[in-house]
Amino acid sequence: MPHEVDVHPDDLLHRARGAGALSRDEQAYVDAHVQDCGTCRFVLDAGRAFDAEAAVASPVKLDRLIARTLRRTGMDRGRRSRQSSRRLAVAGLSAALMLGGVAFAGFWGVRHPAREAAPLAISAAPARAPRSTARPTKDDWTPFEDFPAVADLEPAPARARPTALPGRRLALTRAPHPPETAAALFAAANRARRVGDAAAAGSAYDELWARFRASPEAVASRAIYARWMLDRGLPSAAIPLYREYLAASPAGSLTEEALVGLAVAEERVGQRASATATWRRLLAEHPMSVHAARGRDRLRVLDARTVP
């Protein structure tokens, strides 16, 4: 390789990427430089190669991507309110049909008691909803630096709630599309997360939180989702999720992990005062926590930084 120099005409080289952007003298200077400097020659050629690659159209559908992003960041309020109205209308219609069905069944039961026996024998079996298969496991946490993984999630998700009444009412109350349970949504979200489908996982976690906020799955999902955001390098997104978990479950057994995650996220976005408060809270509420030593270390660092 020819002799290399450390002074590079970077501005001229940048302009030289586009054809005809240099004067004759400038072009001569650049030509002379790249003759001697293999690095600049390489950078110039590579820059042109990147420009050529950028000119190729992408198959990604941006409009869909934008819509998903806005939905995830809660910036699609117009659409959301329209969807809510639509959901309300559908729910109202379903309720009306259900009431009508119940009334008709009562009327039919009074008028035709004998005809009821056969179907009742089939449908009288208790309508147990399938057990939730979505009990969180160790897999629900991915390793993150020295932030230890959580053994299990608490509280254990409740079994799927029955979506229909037992006995003969089962047939009457069954909707054309059975409503999803919290457990089913939780499982779907975790599956999507494990395969790395960020969009599907995010919308399932958000839907779980929006529809089943009081369920243990929804509460646990906030901490899982937050941790995932942190792992993906999005501490700003993790912070509100951790706060939602802590507000919903201030004394759950994920609280320690949520506090550690929140403190880490706050430090990463430069919220040192909040991070200090979170570490202090961890030490005050969980002095015997396995994260206590780390908390004390971080507090020493943070306190040292605040001293003028």
Added chain:
Amino acid sequence: MSAPGFIASLLSRTGDDRAAPAEPGAVADIELERALTLALQARAGDPSAVQRLVVLVAPVVLRSVRLVLGPKSADHEDATQQALMAFVLSLPGFRGDCHPSGYASRIAVHTALSWRRRLARSRAVTCAADAIAAASERQRPAHDDAGAAAYQRRCLRDLLDRLPAEQAEIMALHVVLGYSLPEVARSTAVPLNTVKSRLRLAKQALRRELEGECHTK
């Protein structure tokens, strides 16, 4: 910076301080002012402004992610969405020092570089075969122009994985995405001389890579 400070800086900025987009002159200035005003409204939490701003910057973000990840990556869509989300979440930190697209580009580069490094780490643990294949691919001589261009792009992207984050960011913005050095300085909020210094160090690393390769051949 407070909103009034932001507005003041917007109004007091001179032409020389602004990002120099491809199209010079008044049209570019008007476009810049509109984009900055939109960013200001979005920063204040106006959802419709956020929507319009995301529509405005999305092509730039996608382009940045594609160029850093490479054309064969299957993660363009996910990484672009992550970058767009990061952009929306980072709007409160936007000070109006550059075009919002420049700010979005920087976030996209960060996202894509992290993505590459994370993938590289997981590959190193789970699939050494990929690394072997990539290494043998790099040694393959390029016989035609297309092959040479692909080789250069691959070398540059590989280098981005190994450079310190600050140098990789400058290299990606300047060489891969084609931003001028003043534009890079504005979008990264780093002094121009620091940008030049980081680029020089990155080029030294590139030179070592190229020399190493020459020696091994």
